[in-house]
Amino acid sequence: MAVVVGSLVIGIDAGGTASKAVVTDLSGAVLGRGAAGPGNPSAAGVSAARAIGSALRSALGPLDPASVTAGVVGVAGCSALADPGVAAAFAAEWAALGLRCEIPVVGDAVTAFAAGGDWAAGAVLIAGTGAVAALVDDLEITRVADGLGWLLGDEGSGLWLGLRAVRFAARRWSAPLARAVAAHAGAATADDLVHWAQALPPFGALAPLVCELADAGDPDAAAIVADGAARLVATLDELEAPDAPVVLAGGLLSADTPVRRAVQATLEGRGATIGTAGDPALGAARLALRRSQ
Structure with missing residues (x-):
């Protein structure tokens, strides 16, 4: 049974080596972390979406995905999302996870910059x-x-x-x-x-x-x-x-x-x-x- 703890925020960093996910509450306190394989869609194709989904599932654990109200995914090679097959794989992964909010995907440079100051x-x-x-x-x-x-x-x-x-x-x-x-x-x-x-x-x-x-x-x-x-x-x-x-x-x-x-x-x-x-x-x-x- 999913555990409901109020509104949740997710952040994902997906690169050529690994995909890492974190779940926080609205105060920024970390509630869960997860990791999986390479998440660069330029190199890994549709399997990048599965790796990112796996990392997020681990981070959420028993937490209710429907409680996620905001999220950002930073991806190396995000230009590959212009490929209809890759974009569809990401959309399918979000749906399978049970997320109800929009999860924008940005270049990993944006999230790295946000993490540095x-x-x-x-x-x-x-x-x-x-x-x-x-x-x-x-x-x-x-x-x-x-x-x-x-x-x-x-x-x-x-x-x-x-x-x-x-x-x-x-x-x-x-x-x-x-x-x-x-x-x-x-x-x-x-x-x-x-x-x-x-x-x-x-x-x-x-x-x-x-x-x-x-x-x-x-x-x-x-x-x-x-x-x-x-x-x-x-x-x-x-x-x-x-x-x-x-x-x-x-x-x-x-x-x-x-x-x-x-x-x-x-x-x-x-x-x-x-x-x-x-x-x-x-x-x-x-x-x-x-x-x-």
């Missing part, structure tokens, strides 16, 4: 599985840089770092970084590594290894990290808003990584105001509450 306008730089920078004004995206996917961009992202490490290893097989990459891939030879890479494994899973080796002083890993950080700053600069506060978001920029430290040092050297997105799912819930008032 109280500013109404500014910039957000995200580096997780992918990478994107966006200008946000009145909680709407007004300009975007990169976010083009790993084939065309996402420079400085976790996937970009991992792919750079694999490319390096295939050419410099005797280097310590190459041996670490080979161990990750289970490759005994460079040809084995090439065969492994052609199957398009999750290259982003190598990003923590690259960061760890960079922190340990490996010069090749450090060079990849430095290049990635420089590319992220260059992406931010494409927004042409040097005086805007900047929220750093995504696994590579919200945690203490060598990528974040390099980006932060550059921005601090410019005198930038910097915030960190602590919990994008909670930021989505706060955004939903703000929009409903």
Whole structure:
């Protein structure tokens, strides 16, 4: 039996690695959390809707979905919702959950920005599985840089770092970084590594290894990290808003990584105001509450 506790607000952060959901009351107190698989519809298609629905079911638990009065979903790759099949899958998931209110889907840059500070306008730089920078004004995206996917961009992202490490290893097989990459891939030879890479494994899973080796002083890993950080700053600069506060978001920029430290040092050297997105799912819930008032 569903438990009715008054009006509820939901927030969801769905990216290329995981979908996370939070349920709060109208005061912002967290009542439940849930997580599931990848929720980027550009990469996962209709299965993204199922993952997001699964995360929300876990967050709601015994709470009554009919009590949800507001919600926001922040999604990486939300442009894929223009696909009728993907849009229908999301609509079907909301109906199956028993939600009765409209649940707007926005770019994950909006919810990340909302999770990083109280500013109404500014910039957000995200580096997780992918990478994107966006200008946000009145909680709407007004300009975007990169976010083009790993084939065309996402420079400085976790996937970009991992792919750079694999490319390096295939050419410099005797280097310590190459041996670490080979161990990750289970490759005994460079040809084995090439065969492994052609199957398009999750290259982003190598990003923590690259960061760890960079922190340990490996010069090749450090060079990849430095290049990635420089590319992220260059992406931010494409927004042409040097005086805007900047929220750093995504696994590579919200945690203490060598990528974040390099980006932060550059921005601090410019005198930038910097915030960190602590919990994008909670930021989505706060955004939903703000929009409903």
